[in-house]
Amino acid sequence: MFQKQGGVFVSGSNSTSIHNEITEIKRAPIMISLIMGAFFAILNETLLNVAFTDLIVEFNVSAPTIQWLATGFMLVVGILVPITALLTGWFTTRQMFIGAMILFTIGTIICGFAPNFSFLLLGRLIQAGGTGLLMPVMMNTILLIYPPHKRGGAMGTIGLVIMFAPAIGPTLSGIILEALNWRWLFFIVLPFAVFSIVFASIYLKNVSEVTKPKVDFISVILSTLGFGGIVFGFSSAGEGSGGWTHPEVYISVIVGIVSLILFVIRQLRLEEPMLDVRVFKYPMFALTAVLLIITMMTLFSTIILLPMLLRGGLAFTAFMTGIALLPGGLINGLISPITGKLFDKFGPRKLVIPGTIILVVIMYLFSNVTKETSIITFIVLHTLLSIGIAMIMMPTQTNGLNELTRNHYSHGTAILNTLQQVAAAIGVAFFISIMSTGQSRYLSGVDDPTSANEIANSMISGVQMAFTVGLVFAIIGLILSFFIKRTVAPDYVENEPVQKPLH
Structure with missing residues (x-):
């Protein structure tokens, strides 16, 4: 049914079979799985910010150091998201979503029990890995299971999660910190993350096609340096840790821009691009x-x-x-x-x-x-x-x-x-x-x-x-x-x- 374009989809009975399976899928369990996982992953992104002052005292670190809990999170997400286009060709919808939620859950456990700042940062980066994989998987799944004339409502529901979760994060964090210590910011999220994995394991269906496109490691490296360099450079400037004249800022941005230009040129030349800029x-x-x-x-x-x-x-x-x-x-x-x-x-x-x-x-x-x-x-x-x-x-x-x-x-x-x-x-x-x-x-x-x-x-x-x-x-x-x-x-x-x- 679908023609092969750029090596992403195959024509013939396999594609037709997958399409026929998708037309029979119930959307509600899929949407519930996606929304449940994304809500707590995105909620956790803003849940910790209110606790930064407490963490500075507990771990005896400086404000620029504690900001790495936010900068590092954004950096990992910025690096991982571009690679999801490649990963969705290698793994099924269930594998991508459940894998992302397992990563997020492992990161949450490490954060909750972190004995020092290094472990807390490690857990935070692992959480970011799960979050970075979730959003593109959600949106790609909606495009696959909904026809164009019904996607607005589905995307609007996702929008509720994207906007509502970070909005209540600081307020909820304040309430938790008033009664408990900062570790409960992770412990309270943990059972919901585990439940999301169990629910998705039972109800989430595969809606994407595994085509196993060729992995171009040069593209992966250029993407990591490009998007990672830009996000890190601008985030460092925004933290006020030296401003635009600090070497870590302008060198990161320059490396990012040059790598990104090389990345785009390479994608245009590849028969199976990692990220199709066309x-x-x-x-x-x-x-x-x-x-x-x-x-x-x-x-x-x-x-x-x-x-x-x-x-x-x-x-x-x-x-x-x-x-x-x-x-x-x-x-x-x-x-x-x-x-x-x-x-x-x-x-x-x-x-x-x-x-x-x-x-x-x-x-x-x-x-x-x-x-x-x-x-x-x-x-x-x-x-x-x-x-x-x-x-x-x-x-x-x-x-x-x-x-x-x-x-x-x-x-x-x-x-x-x-x-x-x-x-x-x-x-x-x-x-x-x-x-x-x-x-x-x-x-x-x-x-x-x-x-x-x-x-x-x-x-x-x-x-x-x-x-x-x-x-x-x-x-x-x-x-x-x-x-x-x-x-x-x-x-x-x-x-x-x-x-x-x-x-």
């Missing part, structure tokens, strides 16, 4: 990639800058800062399934264009905040921004992936997930740098730069400058949104039998 020949997929980068950078500007502004510039307590940011994160997750259903019905334009308009308006308002801005205003603005992002993220991503042929699904999902990781790392470093520049410019023009009041004012000035730059990105996103249009995969057949509905 997916960018599809115009809506290419547009999706750019919009996602802009949206992720804008999103991370608020994730990083708002807490700094609320605590450092406006003197909000940690509790009030958490309260101000929680509603936006929760609403973002809760409306993702709704935007998914609306995408199935109306297509991307009626969601993405209004979403980017909201983005532009809110970024403008954020760039004009002052000391007099109330917490209610911040809650409303952040909530509206979260709604706008929810209207852009999953609809855009689903529309871009819908344009791809079946043999490009794993490559498309790997590329988009990788770009989001890279955009997140770049966004954090970029906007912190702009904020710092704004602070320095403000303090250079005052009489007493050591005054607490002036330092607070400098924080507000720096954040205003960063949000102004974010506004420029939002405007670019708005312009691009007018070019988006609904897509259908070239090899999708409208009357082809599809899977049974959810049970």
